[in-house]
Amino acid sequence: MTSPEGYDKYAFEPFAVTVDLAVLTLRAGTLQVLLVERGQEPYAGRWALPGGFVLPDESAEEAAWRELAEETGVTDASGLHLEQLRTYSEPGRDPRMRVVTVAFAALLPDPPVPHGGGDAAQAQWLRFDAIGPLAFDHDRILADAHERVGAKLEYTCLATAFCPPEFTLGELQQVYETVWGTPLDRPNFRRKVLATPGFVEQVPGAARLTGGRGKPAALYRAGGATALHPPLLRPTTEGRPR
Amino acid sequence: MTSPEGYDKYAFEPFAVTVDLAVLTLRAGTLQVLLVERGQEPYAGRWALPGGFVLPDESAEEAAWRELAEETGVTDASGLHLEQLRTYSEPGRDPRMRVVTVAFAALLPDPPVPHGGGDAAQAQWLRFDAIGPLAFDHDRILADAHERVGAKLEYTCLATAFCPPEFTLGELQQVYETVWGTPLDRPNFRRKVLATPGFVEQVPGAARLTGGRGKPAALYRAGGATALHPPLLRPTTEGRPR
DNA sequence: TGACTAATAGTCATCCCGACTATAAATGCG
DNA sequence: CGCATTTATAGTCGGGATGACTATTAGTCA
Numbered sequence: 001m002t003s004p005e006g007y008d009k010y011a012f013e014p015f016a017v018t019v020d021l022a023v024l025t026l027r028a029g030t031l032q033v034l035l036v037e038r039g040q041e042p043y044a045g046r047w048a049l050p051g052g053f054v055l056p057d058e059s060a061e062e063a064a065w066r067e068l069a070e071e072t073g074v075t076d077a078s079g080l081h082l083e084q085l086r087t088y089s090e091p092g093r094d095p096r097m098r099v100v101t102v103a104f105a106a107l108l109p110d111p112p113v114p115h116g117g118g119d120a121a122q123a124q125w126l127r128f129d130a131i132g133p134l135a136f137d138h139d140r141i142l143a144d145a146h147e148r149v150g151a152k153l154e155y156t157c158l159a160t161a162f163c164p165p166e167f168t169l170g171e172l173q174q175v176y177e178t179v180w181g182t183p184l185d186r187p188n189f190r191r192k193v194l195a196t197p198g199f200v201e202q203v204p205g206a207a208r209l210t211g212g213r214g215k216p217a218a219l220y221r222a223g224g225a226t227a228l229h230p231p232l233l234r235p236t237t238e239g240r241p242r
Numbered sequence: 243m244t245s246p247e248g249y250d251k252y253a254f255e256p257f258a259v260t261v262d263l264a265v266l267t268l269r270a271g272t273l274q275v276l277l278v279e280r281g282q283e284p285y286a287g288r289w290a291l292p293g294g295f296v297l298p299d300e301s302a303e304e305a306a307w308r309e310l311a312e313e314t315g316v317t318d319a320s321g322l323h324l325e326q327l328r329t330y331s332e333p334g335r336d337p338r339m340r341v342v343t344v345a346f347a348a349l350l351p352d353p354p355v356p357h358g359g360g361d362a363a364q365a366q367w368l369r370f371d372a373i374g375p376l377a378f379d380h381d382r383i384l385a386d387a388h389e390r391v392g393a394k395l396e397y398t399c400l401a402t403a404f405c406p407p408e409f410t411l412g413e414l415q416q417v418y419e420t421v422w423g424t425p426l427d428r429p430n431f432r433r434k435v436l437a438t439p440g441f442v443e444q445v446p447g448a449a450r451l452t453g454g455r456g457k458p459a460a461l462y463r464a465g466g467a468t469a470l471h472p473p474l475l476r477p478t479t480e481g482r483p484r
Numbered sequence: 485t486g487a488c489t490a491a492t493a494g495t496c497a498t499c500c501c502g503a504c505t506a507t508a509a510a511t512g513c514g
Numbered sequence: 515c516g517c518a519t520t521t522a523t524a525g526t527c528g529g530g531a532t533g534a535c536t537a538t539t540a541g542t543c544a
Contacts, residue, residue, distance in 0.1 A: 013298040014256030017331070017342050056255040056340065060331040087329045087344045089259070089302040098298065100259050100342070102329045155397075170491075188533065190492075195531085214490025215540040229478060230531075236471060412521075430502065432523075437500090456521025457509040472500075 018101045019064045020051035020138065022085065022145035023072065024128070025108040026162050031128040031178050033142065034071060042095050043135030049142065050123055051101065060084070060102040068106055071123045081107040081161035085145055093137050105145040107161040150179050155231040157199050160222035166203055168217035169193060182235050192232055198225025260343045261305045262293035262380065264327070264387035265314065266370070267350040268404050273370040273420050275384065276313060284337050285377030291384065292365055293343065302326070302344040310348055313365045323349040323403035327387055335379050347387040349403040392421050397473040399441050402464035408445055410459035411435060424477050434474055440467025 023034035035047040050071040054063040064082055069075060085103040093099065128146070133139060152158045159175045160167070173189045176182075193199050200220040265276035277289040292313040296305040306324055311317060327345040335341065370388070375381060394400045401417045402409075415431045435441050442462040 013295075015259045015296070017257045017259070053255075054257070054331065054342075057333055059333060060329060060342070084328050086326050087302060089296065089344065091299055091301060100296075100302070100344075102331065102342075168491085185533070185535090186490085187492075187494085187535085192532080212490085213488070213542045215492075217491055230475060231473065233472060235533095410522085427502070427504090428521085429504085429523075429525085434501080454521085455511045455519070457523075459522055477502095 013098070016097060016099045017054045017060070018051050018099055019054060019060050019067060020049045020088075020101045020103045020141055021064060021067055021071070021106055022049055022103065022142050023068065023106045023108065024145065024149060024162075025125065026110055026175060026178055027125060029174060029178060031146075032125040033128050033131065034123050035126050035131075035134070036071075036123050038135055046133070046135040047126065047131065047138075048135035049103075049138045054102075060104075064102075064104040064106075072108070074108070079109065079161070079165065081158065083148075085141070085148060088137055088141065090137070101141075103141045103145070105148060107149070107158070109162060109164045146179075150234070153179055154233055155228050157222065157225050157228060160200070163222075166219045166221050168219060169200075170217055172200070172220070176232075180234050184235075196225065196228060196232075198223040199228065255340070258339060258341045259296045259302070260293050260341055261296060261302050261309060262291045262330075262343045262345045262383055263306060263309055263313070263348055264291055264345065264384050265310065265348040265350065266387065266391060266404075267367065268352055268417060268420055269367060271416060271420060273388075274367040275370050275373065276365050277368050277373075277376070278313075278365050280377055288375070288377040289368065289373065289380075290377035291345075291380045296344075302346075306344075306346040306348075314350070316350070321351065321403065321407070323400065325390075327383070327390060330379055330383065332379070343383075345383045345387070347390060349391070349400070351404060351406045388421075392476070395421060396475055397470050399464065399467050399470060402442070405464075408461045408463050410461060411442075412459055414442070414462070418474075422476050426477075438467065438470060438474075440465040441470065 021034070025032050025034075034050060036050050038044055038046050038048050050067060052063065052067050054060055058066070061082075061084070064084075068080070068082060074080065083105050085105050087100060087102050089100045091098060093101075128142075131142070134142065149158070153176055159172055162175045162179075163171055169190050170186075172193065173184055173186065176189070177184055199222075201223045203219040203221060263276070267274050267276075276292060278292050280286055280288050280290050292309060294305065294309050296302055300308070303324075303326070306326075310322070310324060316322065325347050327347050329342060329344050331342045333340060335343075370384075373384070376384065391400070395418055401414055404417045404421075405413055411432050412428075414435065415426055415428065418431070419426055441464075443465045445461040445463055
């Protein structure tokens with residue numbers, strides 16, 4: 001055992017600790033990811049998740065918020081959802097040195113700040129389904145983030161984190177359909193959402209919105225609930241793995 | 243931004259990286275946790291989760307398996323469940339130095355190896371509900387582990403990880419009741435478990451087991467399924483937080 | 485004005501689940 | 515020996531959630 005009991009300061013190998021962010025949003029009906037292009041080896045020219053070192057006086061969570069702000073330009077942490085995913089620590093994941101990374105998943109509503117707050121490599125939004133191999137083990141991190149978000153849509157009210165402050169039920173449904181990659185029945189979705197107390201609440205001013213064709217939809221905002229009981233399960237793919 | 247782009251080896255602060263284990267089991271109908279008593283400051287005399295440094299050539303997962311083996315004496319990783327919980331990185335969590343810990347939750351079937359494989363501080367099983375304040379932030383880690391395990395019982399077949407290779411449905415139900423702290427209706431539990439394909443399969447040899455009174459129960463072993471559809475939800479505590 | 489589109493309302497059968505009652509098979513005490 | 519006790523297993527019943535549909539309303543666009 002490498003005991004943490006009475007360790008002296010040099011009984012261990014120091015590691016570099018970083019955070020990596022899987023920032024997801026919905027744009028034009030597609031799931032998109034914030035990526036930066038690497039300028040140097042290794043993986044020069046490849047896309048990578050934004051991230052950076054954890055500073056000596058901050059936690060991984062603080063580092064993640066800081067990176068998110070720097071990368072997207074968002075300043076109000078208000079509505080945003082940022083959640084720790086897991087930690088990746090395989091010895092060979094960065095060929096240069098031993099780097100342990102704490103990965104986070106972040107969700108933004110549609111028109112997020114144009115990205116690039118004035119930093120090194122410009123961050124860009126890329127379609128989730130058209131992403132080549134990423135640098136390092138970022139493919140796996142991104143896949144884990146997608147799986148996690150998809151799962152949390154089932155039993156939490158997380159979907160509203162993808163929506164602007166006021167949204168229609170159609171937009172909310174699009175979140176589910178896009179993340180899960182499955183069409184949902186509209187009346188049933190509506191019934192389910194409205195039957196869950198605290199999921200959404202209607203904007204009182206009889207407000208409505210219509211960008212295109214069709215009957216104008218009522219506007220809703222996120223309610224106070226965070227959990228979903230009973231859950232809103234994905235269309236059963238029969239023995240879906242976990 | 244603290245860019246990982248072209249970092250040189252000393253552009254960052256090195257951290258110590260450890261693993262901490264929340265090892266849970268069911269003994270005598272109670273949830274128990276494997277703890278070690280600290281012999282030195284800080285928190286001398288307090289109980290703490292077992293753990294240790296991640297070695298230079300291993301991942302956090304490998305370190306966790308190694309520690310688990312050292313602490314409990316288990317050698318066959320076969321049926322065991324070990325799962326990464328999350329990473330705790332608050333700057334002040336260890337007063338001596340900057341330590342980032344990757345926490346794991348482990349589940350063992352009832353009579354786990356007597357603990358103490360021949361190591362420093364003897365590890366001991368303590369009742370989950372009779373645990374005073376632990377060292378460091380281990381109270382929080384343990385609470386997170388408990389919450390995670392409770393949640394995963396709902397939508398995975400994880401419960402069998404607490405059971406020996408062959409078990410009765412009554413024992414399986416005890417797992418749920420003990421972890422959740424709620425009594426369940428026996429016929430309904432039975433119906434639900436048996437209706438889920440791949441959750442359990444009956445041991446063919448008409449085997450039976452009876453330690454005490456009552457009608458002997460049929461024996462089952464874990465099936466191949468890992469997910470539970472639809473889930474087996476906890477008795478609704480109305481707006482249970484997440 | 486008349487397609488077309490999207491939102492909303494409502495129906496209906498099925499399945500799941502909580503609450504219960506009933507029966508079977510063992511132990512152990514008087 | 516017989517009966518109370520204990521635990522496992524079987525089955526019933528009603529309500530609620532859900533999937534699959536149909537119908538109606540309220541807009542836009544040509």
